[in-house]
Amino acid sequence: MLDATHDAALSSWVESANAPDTDFPVQNLPFGAFRRKGSDEKLRIGVAIGDRILDLKLARQQCPWGAGMEALLAPLAEGDLKPLMAAPAATRRHLRSALSQALAEGSEQAPFLELCLVPMAQAEMALPCAIGDYTDFFTGIHHATAVGKLFRPDNPLMPNYKWVPIAYHGRASSIGVSPQSFVRPRGQSLPPGADAPRFGPCQRLDYELEMGVFVGAGNRQGEPMDMAQAEDDWFGMVLLNDWSARDIQTWEYQPLGPFLAKSFATTISPWIVTREALEPFRAPFSRPDGDPQPLPYLDSPANRERGQIDIALQVLIQTEAMRTQGLAPVELSRSNFRDAYWTVAQMLAHHSSGGCNLQTGDLLGTGTQSGPLPGQGGSLLELSMGGKQPVALPGGETRSFLQDGDCLILRAHCLRDGARRIGFGECSGTVLPALTPGA
Secondary structure, eight states: OOOOOOTTTTBSSSSSGGGGTTTTTTOOOOOOEEEETOOOOOEEEEEEEEEEEEEEEHHHHSSSSOHHHHHHHHHTTOOOOHHHHSHHHHHHHHHHHHHHHHHBBBBTTHHHGGGEEEGGGGEEESSSSOOOOEEEEEOOHHHHHHHHHHHOOTOOOTOOOOOOOOOOEEOOOTTEEEEEEEEEEEEOOOOOTTTSOOOEEEESSEEEEEEEEOOOOOOOOOOOOHHHHHHHOOOOEEEEEEEEEEEHHHOOOOTTTOOOOOOOEEEEEOOOOOTEEEEEGGGOOOOOOOOOOOOGGGGGGHHHHHOEEOEEEEEEOOHHHHHHHTTOEEEEEEEEEGGOSSSSSHHHHHTTTTTTTOTTEEEEEOOOOOSSSSSSOSSHHHHHTTSSOOOEOOGGOEEEEETOEEEEEEEEOOOTTTOEEOOOEEEEEEEEEOOOOOO
């Protein structure tokens, strides 16, 4: 699965792409939708390279390309990523190889493409594609266990957890791209000791550290993917923050699951890191001793050999008071996607197993990715033990749940010996005060 595009020694004529701490070296080449700030130009697809964006609309117009590239670049130039997302893996690799060669040190295309670079600071990012459907899974077993202990100390995991990739159907319309600001949601909740619910602003607003998976070609209705098809189908990944109104969620989620507590905002990072870029960071998938093995439709030799992905995750917070004092964001936790209980291929295979037709550009959330150790929670619900142990912050502040003005920042990167470090960019969101009724 590895080729010349993954060579750790490969460098770029875009100097910022050679910095050791950049998220976007030439080995990454993620896709996003953008326009120049302050312009009314049509969105186009770009490729992140260092601190620049290769504008594929200009690149198509101004640079000579090899055979077959014109057809691949045409929809990207018009802002449509879906034809590439739906293309066979060989086609995606062909484009990746051509972009890698064009951006590599010594490329004869460099003089043409230099004119097609846009500083990231001058770009306005948008959702990378139209998202038709959004499903949020629950693959983080350490999150599931920690939250379960808050409510069911003697039986934190439900009996089905280790057998089935659990998920719920989310709301695609409220997904936004980083940096996103959203108003604090209002809804019904039942205060402790009350006999009747109240309606008003959420009092226990939380974040959830997740990854997002974009579907590639998808499947026809009634024709489920097997594990081989599922592994071949997904296009790439982003960071995802599944904002959660815990008090509203507690009151409404039984018997049908999350609703308004999850539908007010979801934030994703703007750059889709492709499956091809993640190949060097694949890892074996296995279950702990004593746990049930996946049922046959969720199992394959390839999934056992390389189903997991080693992605280091980080959460930071910057409160309004910290910004006023000029204080940098501080870390809340670290974890790793490799600890997920279910793989990406298993999510896709299970989602389609009943005949559901996944479509190009559908988004799957992985569920909160917490680590096994104390302090590795992927939400404040875990870190504060349900609000009982507030988290200390600089300047004497504490947080049990999010306050207005808080900005949450998710970061992620992949790093392994013999491979170049790649990252996902930031996924940030800021909480605004709830709207006044009638305003």
